[in-house]
Amino acid sequence: MIKVAVVGATGFVGCALLKLLEKHSEVDIGLITSTSHVGKPLSELQEEFSGTPLGNLVLSVQDPALINQQDVAFLAVPHGTAEALAKNLTCKVIDLSADQRLTAVYGLPEAFSKQISHAQIVGNPGCYATACILAALPLKNHLKSCVFDCISGYSGAGKNAHEKFNYAENIIAYHLADHLHLPEIKKALGCSVSFTPHVVNAFSGLMCTAHLNLKETLSLEAVQSLYESFYKDGFTTAVSHIPSTKEVVGTPFCHIGGFAKDENGLVVVSVIDNLMKGAASQAIENFNLMFGFNLKEGLL
Numbered sequence: 001m002i003k004v005a006v007v008g009a010t011g012f013v014g015c016a017l018l019k020l021l022e023k024h025s026e027v028d029i030g031l032i033t034s035t036s037h038v039g040k041p042l043s044e045l046q047e048e049f050s051g052t053p054l055g056n057l058v059l060s061v062q063d064p065a066l067i068n069q070q071d072v073a074f075l076a077v078p079h080g081t082a083e084a085l086a087k088n089l090t091c092k093v094i095d096l097s098a099d100q101r102l103t104a105v106y107g108l109p110e111a112f113s114k115q116i117s118h119a120q121i122v123g124n125p126g127c128y129a130t131a132c133i134l135a136a137l138p139l140k141n142h143l144k145s146c147v148f149d150c151i152s153g154y155s156g157a158g159k160n161a162h163e164k165f166n167y168a169e170n171i172i173a174y175h176l177a178d179h180l181h182l183p184e185i186k187k188a189l190g191c192s193v194s195f196t197p198h199v200v201n202a203f204s205g206l207m208c209t210a211h212l213n214l215k216e217t218l219s220l221e222a223v224q225s226l227y228e229s230f231y232k233d234g235f236t237t238a239v240s241h242i243p244s245t246k247e248v249v250g251t252p253f254c255h256i257g258g259f260a261k262d263e264n265g266l267v268v269v270s271v272i273d274n275l276m277k278g279a280a281s282q283a284i285e286n287f288n289l290m291f292g293f294n295l296k297e298g299l300l
């Protein structure tokens, strides 16, 4: 059994992680941490865990010495706090914040599975970045530039999302040209990228409409078959319709489809659950690779 710490267990991502880890046959959850609820049982904060063994686990202080008694730590804490903590950790680390995405092994199994399997620290991709990169990755060598328009449910902003966004009956664009995820998208695709996120009044689900400007003309049949062969394993699938978020919410899947042409190139739509493929389930994929388990262990 692999001993696991979930650092930031009271957040949206921490909670999604715990639900998946609880079902994983090779995992022993040894430590859960919080900054503001130390000493409380998890069930006091998350009613859904009431009456389960997980609900009785008591939230601990975020102490590197305690975390290092585990084999791996999932860091589900705000940006800017994870990297400093990771510097004091000797166990393996899967960082779900943005802190180490450009410096550690990038945890996108569709692109870096070999590197992830040998990594000590993995930077789990951002939710928007996951949807954008997966929408374009099979065409990486053909890309001149990309424009990504993304829409996310409000859980993408964490449990205090209501303080950040007035999302009731509203559609909000933000960080029009300088979102935190832009550098990792550019690094993964290696071309010029424009990316604008929007938030809507849905709890979870994330859609990316990708406009891919290609160096040469490719037929739609060639594109579709390229995506199908590129994504034949794993949780990302090319579909023959225009995907919508409902088909992936609550699942570890990314669906990519649409595949239409306009005068600027190709239009492709990808959808994920921001808390799953955009965070927790992708972190479990990375955990599985790092510890030599099947990629899909605990996720189906």
Ligand SMILES: NC(=O)c1ccc[n+]([C@@H]2O[C@H](COP(=O)([O-])OP(=O)(O)OC[C@H]3O[C@@H](n4cnc5c(N)ncnc54)[C@H](OP(=O)(O)O)[C@@H]3O)[C@@H](O)[C@H]2O)c1
Pocket (backbone or CB within 6 Å): 007, 008, 009, 010, 011, 012, 013, 014, 033, 034, 035, 036, 037, 062, 075, 076, 077, 078, 079, 081, 096, 097, 098, 125, 126, 127, 155, 156, 157, 158, 159, 160, 274, 275, 278, 279
């Ligand atoms: N939400 C998503 O869809 C999503 C997707 C991909 C990546 N992420 C990233 O994953 C991380 C967690 O996101 P989230 O949505 O779960 O946020 P959240 O709901 O706001 O939860 C944040 C967690 O971090 C803890 N925390 C707060 N301030 C802290 C500090 N200064 N030091 C250490 N821990 C602190 C909180 O603990 P207490 O409140 O108990 O003190 C809570 O457990 C963030 O870096 C986020 O960007 C989120």
